[in-house]
Amino acid sequence: MAAASSSSYSVASSLSSLRFTSSRYLPSLTHYYLPSTPFPSLFSSPSPSRRSSYRPLTRRPTFSAKAASVDRKSVLIVNTNSGGHAVIGFYFAQQLLASGHDVTVLTVGDEGSDKMKKPPFTRFSELVSAGGKTLWGDPAKVAEIVSGVKFDVVFENNGKDLDTVKPVADWAKSSGVAQFLYISSAGIYKTSDEVPHVEGDLVKEDASHVGVEKYIAELSFSSFAIFRPQYMIGSGNNKDCEEWFFDRIVRDRPVPLPGSGMQLTNISHVRDLSSMLSLAVENSIAANGKIFNCVSDRAVTFNGLAKLCAKAADRELKLVHYDPKSVGVDARKAFPFRNMHFYAEPRAAKEVLGWTGTTNLPEDLKERFQEYVEIGRDKKDLKFDVDDKILESLKVEVTA
Structure with a gap:
């Protein structure tokens, strides 16, 4: 494991006036929680031990994603046109609309592009039917696209680097947007001997998301928050995750896992991610200046995930393990997950927002397998060239 660096974010002078109202300090944009400081400043210096220094809130806030009445807000969602995010x-748009908010979704690109023929874009009519608005275009031209419409909240769910996010963030600040939310990534955490990752752990300073997080903090929105997701599951997801397992299981092929298969990871249903975001909108003061690991509160091993996928498909599982170096393959190309322990804990969301997770992998995987069959992927002619190389090296026969 790489050693953790002692470097920390520099304190932005424009953030020094921020104050928190809890009797206990809360997770914020800081590397570690400081035991001697009731309310940590943003980007404060790391403490020797994250575990011993963190103290939970004495009283859990009573916020609810199903609040009977909320202040109606106008929300702009800047949405990516590819990848799992x-x-x-x-889902966030769906939940906001159900709660009575005004929602506009600006998706990168052209409405008539091939990308829009895939989920979740093929379901955007559901948003329109619920009263939402959908737009397409270049987020760098957001001012022109929204034609002067005023928004209370902007959710940036597209950019991975500052060049992409800066035009949106600058426009939001100059147009008087009160709250800015950004989807970052839990992949920016440095590897550590101590897992899971919690908010405040050291991050890779050269990661592009880190530069974006810093910049947003320095803009001094009335409220801003950072969300760091990992892997996700849910209807409409178009990035292979559980499908990788289904592809092999339904074809009676061995499922090759790198290493022992005991590596831990985190897979969250996207409804949990959207509920966390919705709570941040409805409780913008509590969410202000915070990092939230946008993840489920349970981990799963690769072996366990394979078994759950086989159970969801009601098929037999043929599991094999291999050493990528010995076989001569790049695990990043042979397997859709990081070949290591990689999972985070949603500690801040629970303590700050009163969030509760609902991810139930056994049931959620059944839903996903049903969709897998409905779209006919189980009948598609797929190539398994990398698998075949691995299995040949292991002298494992493929009878399918």
């Missing part, structure tokens, strides 16, 4: 914007 696109479905976050879709």
Whole structure:
């Protein structure tokens, strides 16, 4: 494991006036929680031990994502047109609309592009039917696209680097947006001997998301928050995760896992991610200046995930393990997950927002397998060239 660096974010002078109202200090944009400081300043210096220094809130806030009445807000969702994160914007929009908010979704690109023929974009009519608005275009031209419409909240769910996010953030600040939310990534945490990752752990300073997080903090919005997701599951997701397992299981092929298969990871249903985001909108003061690990509160091993996928498909599992170096393959190309322990804990969301997770992998995987069959992927002619190389090296026969 790489050693953790002692470097920390520099304190932005414009943030020094921020104050928190809890009797206990709360997770914020800081590397570690400081035991001697009731309310940590943003980007404060690390303490020797994150575990011993963190103290939970004495009273849990009573916020609820199902509040009977909320202040109606106008929300702009800047949504990516590719990758797994696109479905976050879709679910978030659904939940906001159900709660009575005004929602506009600006998706990168052209409405007539091939990308829009895939989920979740094929379900955008559901948003329109619920009263939402959908737009397409270049987020760098957001001022022109929204034509002067005023928004209370902007949710940036597209950019991974500052060049992409800066035009949106600058426009939001100059147009008087009160709250800015940004989807970052839990992948920016440095590897550590101590897991899971919690808010405040050291991050990779050269990661592009880190530069974006810093910049947003320095803009001094009335409220801002950072969300760091990992892997996700849910209807409308178009990035392979559980599908990788289903592809092999339904074809009676061995499922090759790198290493022992005991590596831990985190897979969250996207409804949990959207509920966390919704709570931040409805409780903008509590969420201000915070990092939230946007994840489930349970981990799963690769072996366990394979078994759950086989059970969801009601098929037999043929599991094999291999050493990528010995076989001569790049695990990043052979397997859709990081070949290591990689999971985070949603500590801040529970303590600050009163969030509760609902992810139930056994049941959620059944839903996903049903959709897998409905779209006919179980009948598609797929190539398994990398698998075959691995299995040949292991002298494992493929009878399918």
